[in-house]
Amino acid sequence: MTSTASYQPVPLPDYRELPLEEMRANAEAVYTEMRARHTVRDFSTRPVPRDIIETCILAAGTAPKGANHQPWHFAVIGDAAIKKRIREAAEVEERAFYAGRAGEEWLAALAPLGTDENKAFLEEAPWLICIFGERRSRSADGVLRKNYYVPESVSIACGFLIAALHRAGLVMLTHTPNPMGFLNEICGRDPHDKPYILMVVGYPKDGATIPAHALEKKPLDEKTPADYGVDVAPRLKVLKTEEPGGRKAGVKVKSVAELVDKLKNEAGVL
Ligand SMILES: Cc1cc2nc3c(=O)[nH]c(=O)nc-3n(C[C@H](O)[C@H](O)[C@H](O)COP(=O)(O)O)c2cc1C
Numbered sequence: 703m704t705s706t707a708s709y710q711p712v713p714l715p716d717y718r719e720l721p722l723e724e725m726r727a728n729a730e731a732v733y734t735e736m737r738a739r740h741t742v743r744d745f746s747t748r749p750v751p752r753d754i755i756e757t758c759i760l761a762a763g764t765a766p767k768g769a770n771h772q773p774w775h776f777a778v779i780g781d782a783a784i785k786k787r788i789r790e791a792a793e794v795e796e797r798a799f800y801a802g803r804a805g806e807e808w809l810a811a812l813a814p815l816g817t818d819e820n821k822a823f824l825e826e827a828p829w830l831i832c833i834f835g836e837r838r839s840r841s842a843d844g845v846l847r848k849n850y851y852v853p854e855s856v857s858i859a860c861g862f863l864i865a866a867l868h869r870a871g872l873v874m875l876t877h878t879p880n881p882m883g884f885l886n887e888i889c890g891r892d893p894h895d896k897p898y899i900l901m902v903v904g905y906p907k908d909g910a911t912i913p914a915h916a917l918e919k920k921p922l923d924e925k926t927p928a929d930y931g932v933d934v935a936p937r938l939k940v941l942k943t944e945e946p947g948g949r950k951a952g953v954k955v956k957s958v959a960e961l962v963d964k965l966k967n968e969a970g971v972l
Pocket of ligand 1: 739740741742743815817875876877878879916917
């Protein structure tokens, strides 16, 4: 079956146009809400019901994805022994990273965040969600197929997940131990799957802090052509303007033959 044959349009199911004022108010409300999301690294051990995490993952799955393949796998880990294994494996990598593997420039970039190789939150937070990207995966009817735009699709889904967790009243850390291939073995994933993010989720610990540096956000900026070295000053000079001359009266011809003759011999256009 060709893709054209399998294409079946259905009416847009749930769009509702909003009055401009409501649009503006909603955009403002979303901005206010998202501005109150902060990456947290001090987690409470307080439990969070699993169904809330699952609903947030369903929300993540609504994200756009290349060819509507769902090139992701969300592994939800709440088991203390598995979290301990993940912490131990992550800290092995992080010790090497902070001891120099990252390079001076990267470590300098991380300095204002105050992070180090100690990853206690991997055991303290109630949930870890490991998000894998799948280069190939099975369709609903079991056919193994190649996936497209895997990093883009997974990243957008992670953005949806973060927004959903935040909306649900939880805090999270987008953690990326480097490298994190150890997660394939611990989560029982195919070695070809790529772990993208280890999302740490829960409640903040009492007295949790965040780095002041993380509050710096780029403002909206309006650029002028001059910012890009482009000179848009007009270079055309108007010397004079004059009306076009009046049209001469035409003549009536008596036959097609006469018209053709005039076009050929007088106008010279044939
Ligand atoms: C792809 C990605 C990887 C990140 N990896 C880590 C990490 O491994 N450890 C960490 O403490 N924070 C990590 N972060 C969190 C950033 O440091 C944080 O988002 C940034 O400092 C801005 O803070 P905010 O999220 O509160 O706005 C990561 C963020 C992203 C987007």
